Amino acid sequence: MSAFLKFQKHLSDELQAIRTAGLYKEERIIASPQSVSIRLKNGKEVLNFCSNNYLGFADDKGLIEAAEKAMNERGYGMSSVRFICGTQDLHKELEASIARFFGTEDAILYAACFDANGGVFEPLLSEEDAIISDVLNHASIIDGVRLCKAVRYRYANADMEDLENQLQAAQAQRFRLIVTDGVFSMDGNVAPVDKIYALAQKYNAMVMVDESHSAGVVGKTGRGTTEQFDLRGKIEILTGTLGKAFGGAVGGFTTGKKEIIELLRQRSRPYLFSNSLPPVVVGAGIHTFQRLEQSNVLQEKLHANTEYFVGQMRSAGFDIKPTQSAICAVMLYEAKLSQDMAFRLLEEGIYVIGFYFPVVPNGQARIRIQLSAKHEQAHLDKCIAAFTKVGKELGII
Numbered sequence: 001m002s003a004f005l006k007f008q009k010h011l012s013d014e015l016q017a018i019r020t021a022g023l024y025k026e027e028r029i030i031a032s033p034q035s036v037s038i039r040l041k042n043g044k045e046v047l048n049f050c051s052n053n054y055l056g057f058a059d060d061k062g063l064i065e066a067a068e069k070a071m072n073e074r075g076y077g078m079s080s081v082r083f084i085c086g087t088q089d090l091h092k093e094l095e096a097s098i099a100r101f102f103g104t105e106d107a108i109l110y111a112a113c114f115d116a117n118g119g120v121f122e123p124l125l126s127e128e129d130a131i132i133s134d135v136l137n138h139a140s141i142i143d144g145v146r147l148c149k150a151v152r153y154r155y156a157n158a159d160m161e162d163l164e165n166q167l168q169a170a171q172a173q174r175f176r177l178i179v180t181d182g183v184f185s186m187d188g189n190v191a192p193v194d195k196i197y198a199l200a201q202k203y204n205a206m207v208m209v210d211e212s213h214s215a216g217v218v219g220k221t222g223r224g225t226t227e228q229f230d231l232r233g234k235i236e237i238l239t240g241t242l243g244k245a246f247g248g249a250v251g252g253f254t255t256g257k258k259e260i261i262e263l264l265r266q267r268s269r270p271y272l273f274s275n276s277l278p279p280v281v282v283g284a285g286i287h288t289f290q291r292l293e294q295s296n297v298l299q300e301k302l303h304a305n306t307e308y309f310v311g312q313m314r315s316a317g318f319d320i321k322p323t324q325s326a327i328c329a330v331m332l333y334e335a336k337l338s339q340d341m342a343f344r345l346l347e348e349g350i351y352v353i354g355f356y357f358p359v360v361p362n363g364q365a366r367i368r369i370q371l372s373a374k375h376e377q378a379h380l381d382k383c384i385a386a387f388t389k390v391g392k393e394l395g396i397i
């Protein structure tokens with residue numbers, strides 16, 4: 001048997017095991033732009049309640065025009081990393097816009113937030129230091145921490161007593177960095193960044209918040225957790241994505257204290273050894289932040305939509321996780337029920353996905369709904385009516 005034949009059999013067995021465990025992820029095919037109303041490949045039009053398109057920018061005309069303008073004026077690709085010949089004035093402008101939005105000193109762009117998180121720890125910390133990480137942090141933070149030699153501590157999700165214990169245990173190290181997601185994507189809860197910051201002060205630690213699901217959403221004007229907890233300019237490191245609220249294409253960033261950003265430009269591997277963001281993404285990004293500087297109407301609409309939707313779903317009798325973001329987790333507990341319900345909802349014209357183990361803990365299956373500023377009242381009402389109809393049919397409410 002050749003090496004590959006043996007490996008091929010191993011792969012087939014692995015795939016079969018995933019299927020048998022009911023964990024195989026199928027991809028539904030969309031044949032329209034990303035929006036609140038989308039067309040599936042089979043021609044069916046459905047309302048989308050599961051994208052990260054929080055501010056509705058994914059198919060926004062202004063962003064598309066800005067992207068076209070940047071491409072026409074600055075070309076398609078950069079064919080370089082930033083420090084060779086891949087930095088245009090547009091990249092510097094977008095970095096300045098991001099820093100202004102978050103009230104930070106500087107910002108650095110990456111191809112994705114996965115890269116921002118993957119490239120933030122290793123250049124800054126070494127074996128003498130400590131990283132204290134929430135157990136529910138995003139996979140990219142977990143991977144980034146693995147790439148760094150710092151001593152690792154973990155604390156239970158948003159559990160401040162546990163965080164305090166870990167901080168006490170980490171006192172022997174030189175520098176301490178607490179790291180948390182701003183919004184935990186499966187539940188929609190916001191990390192208690194005020195309490196984390198207070199503990200950081202008490203135990204001489206720094207703080208990093210991944211604002212991927214909170215930027216554009218959390219805080220009165222959507223400036224994220226540092227706005228919500230009145231900590232603008234105080235958190236040492238923020239990371240985030242351009243792939244959710246800010247247009248939904250690709251791109252990530254780290255923003256915060258200027259010396260941190262300066263050292264990342266020198267040593268962060270995904271920045272040094274990966275291509276620059278293309279002008280099309282950067283131009284649209286600049287436009288996005290200009291729009292958000294001019295007006296908060298989208299953030300306000302998103303907040304109003306979320307409040308209305310969650311309130312109505314609770315009144316209808318659904319068990320909803322406490323949320324302070326645009327994520328609304330409808331708890332169903334059983335994996336099969338979450339799949340059956342998502343399937344029936346699609347038949348009713350509502351596109352949502354059931355999440356179950358291992359994405360969420362065993363016995364905690366749910367449907368996660370994500371609201372957008374682009375949802376109109378009629379969309380929300382149609383979704384609530386469909387949930388109510390299917391919920392009754394399946395004996396959930």
Ligand SMILES: Cc1ncc(COP(=O)(O)O)c(C=O)c1O
Nearest residue numbers: 112113114138212241243251252
């Ligand atoms: C908390 C968090 N961090 C990082 C990422 C990765 O972002 P990107 O898609 O830009 O790589 C995500 C996306 O799922 C996320 O939810």
